[in-house]
Amino acid sequence: MTDALELSGRIVARAAARHITIAVAESLTGGLVAETLVRTPGASTVLRLGVVAYATEMKHEVLRVPAALLAERGPVDPDVAIAMARGVRELAALDRGACTIGVATTGVAGPGAQAGHPPGEFHIGLELDTVRGRVTSSTSHLVTGDREAVRHAAAIAALRALDAALERTDLTMHSESTR
Template sequence: MNPVAADVLRLLMVRGETLAVAESLTGGLVAAEITAVPGASKVFRGSVTAYATDLKRDVLGVDGALLAARGAVDPQVVAQMAAGVRMALGADWGLATTGVAGPEPQDGQPVGTVFVAVDGPFEGVSGEHAGGKVASLRLNGDRAEIRMESVRSVLTLLLKELTGEQAGNERAQDTEQNGGT
């Protein structure tokens, strides 16, 4: 069982809030980590694995012009995915992943380019939709390592929001990480 997923679910239960997930490169791995935790059904609404670009547009509401201009591997796309799954599944929090796990580059982005996002009721911001937080990652490793590090990263991003930890005041942060240990 993933300890970060367990912490996220425990905090969501305490707060009485729910979670939904939109996944691309992780292909359901985030949802699998969440549902491996006993009691996840109390807060986990569900997930959408939108591997195909048209599903990002048609199911999650990602702007079609943005997808046409930038491709699916983009920070604005992942932010819209998180907001879209939150709305579509009626959750307090939405998580999303998109990126290139390999073996080939995609949308002009090299292998290891990953964007993860969280959307939710951010404290100190008024309005029903307060916007999302995006992390830009440059991961090393093979396909499996990149995908698992993406799962860890998106769960950690939400955990930081739930605990009030701030990684700076930036909406997007660039990190260089090495997948696998």
């Protein structure tokens, strides 16, 4: 957990200094990414929203992941992760009109496979608001270990994705505080 807390501290400090806001959508991590960010003093200046959309229908109903995408590929998919990141970023912008970064996790924690996807497969999605418009990306991972090891690996991957996104110099500033 030390790596996660170090990453979180760096993310919160860098985002706060640049007035960058973050929203998190989680499935297999079950709130672990948001919880790690919240452990960091100052998180309230950057974290706008955390949503755990564990059930597939919640990915569609709450995060607005297209039903056709879910029907075609299922919930364990890189494009679903991007759609989740977009959905949570849009939800986080309801009262202010904007949120800079949406990050999402989806996958199979195990112990068994899910719809042909092995335990340990997960995807991280990002949507960024930049001065040139919306930018999306995803990464796919396959790790070994029990449920907790997979969830921890996915949370670390999401935090690393956030940390890398903050390297960009073209992110749009949105807020001095989420309070």
